[in-house]
Amino acid sequence: xxxxxxxxxxxxxxxxxxxxxxxxxxxxxxxxxxxxxxxxxxxxxxxxxxxxxxxxxxxxxxxxxxxxxxxxxxxxxxxxxxxxxxxxxxxxxxxxxxxxxxxxxxxxxxxxxxxxxxxxxxxxxxxxxxxxxxxxxxxxxxxxxxxxxxxxxxxxxxxxxxxxxxxxxxxxxxxxxxxxxxxxxxxxxxxxxxxxxxxxxxxxxxxxxxxxxxxxxxxxxxxxxxxxxxxxxxxxxxxxxxxxxxxxxxxxxxxxxxxxxxxxxxxxxxxxxxxxxxxxxxxxxxxxxxxxxxxxxxxxxxxxxxxxxxxxxxxxxxxxxxxxxxxxxxxxxxxxxxxxxxxxxxxxxxxxxxxxxxxxxxxxxxxxxxxxxxxxxxxxxxxxxxxxxxxxxxxxxxxxxxxxxxxxxxxxxxxxxxxxxxxxxxxxxxxxxxxxxxxxxxxxxxxxxxxxxxxxxxxxxxxxxxxxxxxxxxxxxxxxxxxxxxxxxxxxxxxxxxxxxxxxxxxxxxxxxxxxxxxxxxxxxxxxxxxxxxxxxxxxxxxxxxxxxxxxxxxxxxxxxxxxxxxxxxxxxx
Numbered sequence: 001x002x003x004x005x006x007x008x009x010x011x012x013x014x015x016x017x018x019x020x021x022x023x024x025x026x027x028x029x030x031x032x033x034x035x036x037x038x039x040x041x042x043x044x045x046x047x048x049x050x051x052x053x054x055x056x057x058x059x060x061x062x063x064x065x066x067x068x069x070x071x072x073x074x075x076x077x078x079x080x081x082x083x084x085x086x087x088x089x090x091x092x093x094x095x096x097x098x099x100x101x102x103x104x105x106x107x108x109x110x111x112x113x114x115x116x117x118x119x120x121x122x123x124x125x126x127x128x129x130x131x132x133x134x135x136x137x138x139x140x141x142x143x144x145x146x147x148x149x150x151x152x153x154x155x156x157x158x159x160x161x162x163x164x165x166x167x168x169x170x171x172x173x174x175x176x177x178x179x180x181x182x183x184x185x186x187x188x189x190x191x192x193x194x195x196x197x198x199x200x201x202x203x204x205x206x207x208x209x210x211x212x213x214x215x216x217x218x219x220x221x222x223x224x225x226x227x228x229x230x231x232x233x234x235x236x237x238x239x240x241x242x243x244x245x246x247x248x249x250x251x252x253x254x255x256x257x258x259x260x261x262x263x264x265x266x267x268x269x270x271x272x273x274x275x276x277x278x279x280x281x282x283x284x285x286x287x288x289x290x291x292x293x294x295x296x297x298x299x300x301x302x303x304x305x306x307x308x309x310x311x312x313x314x315x316x317x318x319x320x321x322x323x324x325x326x327x328x329x330x331x332x333x334x335x336x337x338x339x340x341x342x343x344x345x346x347x348x349x350x351x352x353x354x355x356x357x358x359x360x361x362x363x364x365x366x367x368x369x370x371x372x373x374x375x376x377x378x379x380x381x382x383x384x385x386x387x388x389x390x391x392x393x394x395x396x397x398x399x400x401x402x403x404x405x406x407x408x409x410x411x412x413x414x415x416x417x418x419x420x421x422x423x424x425x426x427x428x429x430x431x432x433x434x435x436x437x438x439x440x441x442x443x444x445x446x447x448x449x450x451x452x453x454x455x456x457x458x459x460x461x462x463x464x465x466x467x468x469x470x471x472x473x474x475x476x477x478x479x480x481x482x483x484x485x486x487x488x489x490x491x492x493x494x495x496x497x498x499x500x501x502x503x504x505x506x507x508x509x510x511x512x513x514x515x516x517x518x519x520x521x522x523x524x525x526x527x528x529x530x531x532x533x534x535x536x537x538x539x540x541x542x543x544x545x546x547x548x549x550x551x552x553x554x555x556x557x558x559x560x561x562x563x564x565x566x567x568x569x570x571x572x573x574x
Contacts, residue, residue, distance in 0.1 A: 012075030132174025210345025285324025336476025
């Protein structure tokens with residue numbers, strides 16, 4: 001039976017090569033012309049602890065992790081006990097027979113991958129033994145895996161040929177064990193190679209690449225899960241003349257450093273997680289008040305406090321939208337896919353420069369670590385934007401009144417003409433501290449009016465039903481898959497989505513205000529996005545989940561139907 005996609009999960013302990021196995025299978029599938037999405041979850045310690053990594057392989061672009069697991073590779077008893085429940089009705093488990101045994105008669109078979117790997121002369125080829133068995137269960141063409149192995153280990157080093165031969169032999173040994181088991185989970189339908197170039201990339205790397213394409217030239221960051229890989233990427237890639245990357249000693253140092261860089265004329269960024277946003281709140285208020293361009297990436301994780309450092313959540317929206325005391329409403333971009341992460345990274349830099357202030361880009365753990373093959377971005381087509389810089393005479397009034405029409409007054413750069421004080425206290429036209437009411441009123445209007453300049457974020461509107469589904473951020477993929485299933489069942493719903501949460505595109509806001517009900521899937525307890533929408537008099541309710549894991553499309557279908565039934569029942573009793 002031909003099938004359009006499969007979900008394969010490798011489960012065990014951290015350090016057992018789970019991510020390596022999923023990544024190798026994913027890259028072999030990409031090479032063969034399939035679409036993939038990887039997902040990993042692991043504890044926060046460096047080694048050990050329960051972990052898993054999976055890949056979904058499909059003939060069409062992958063929007064979510066899927067619902068059920070088709071093939072489970074369980075490397076210990078704990079992994080089998082805790083992941084077997086996610087196996088689909090026809091799913092099969094490959095268990096590590098060197099670690100534990102299961103009674104005869106189940107939908108599983110044992111394999112001694114380490115022992116088989118040693119027989120090839122390469123004890124490190126155990127993951128290839130496992131991949132061979134997985135490939136056999138779904139009749140994935142082994143030639144594609146051989147080609148991946150050859151490409152991966154052809155490094156121009158002595159011994160490459162022996163490594164390639166041993167790994168290919170390991171694949172065949174794994175296939176042999178699977179064939180002897182008699183199990184099959186179906187056959188993966190043939191792939192149709194995309195007619196465009198692709199890259200395999202994670203969400204964090206895509207954000208970083210997009211920011212650099214947007215002209216970023218200064219990065220300061222403190223290591224914190226799950227944002228650290230952005231810092232590492234910048235250390236390796238944001239190099240060369242007039243570029244600077246620096247690891248700071250605290251989150252407070254990170255925000256104040258990029259404020260200083262932005263003040264000095266640099267396009268500056270940092271990345272953090274929820275605890276860092278809490279520490280940066282005062283600095284973000286300073287950047288808003290003094291009108292200094294900078295970008296903060298918040299790769300969300302479970303909270304509060306230390307919370308769940310390596311799990312998925314979308315629970316920082318309140319903290320990011322209004323991080324400082326007083327009247328502040330930050331510009332927020334929340335990409336919903338790895339591909340959107342690239343363009344949001346570039347757009348965040350452009351927004352900061354255009355409106356001369358701080359911008360927050362929100363992602364989260366699942367999207368940050370997720371690998372996808374996406375259309376290769378054309379970096380040459382990314383429009384780099386720079387702030388308007390003052391070139392006149394001294395005596396310039398930096399903070400004059402501005403009503404949102406016409407060009408934003410230019411920004412002086414230290415060392416050039418138009419010297420001014422970048423003041424966190426309320427100030428007059430040249431930045432001197434003042435407590436006079438008229439200055440606070442006019443500059444509050446100016447700071448909020450500048451948001452009107454940020455009107456070019458991507459959005460989606462589909463259907464004209466009075467009931468809409470509107471996810472945000474990384475919940476877009478599962479929500480879109482659920483939406484398409486509901487439409488196929490004849491359920492009358494429409495689709496709204498925006499990469500920008502503030503300011504919302506006017507077209508999205510108009511649609512929202514026309515709806516009788518807006519259902520918001522989001523990974524938090526409080527229903528934060530729907531609460532913010534209700535502040536705008538929009539009839540929004542949330543479908544929430546706070547397990548530390550992404551939504552499953554099937555669960556969303558069920559919960560959205562429940563919301564619709566509740567709404568119909570409430571309408572009938574009025």
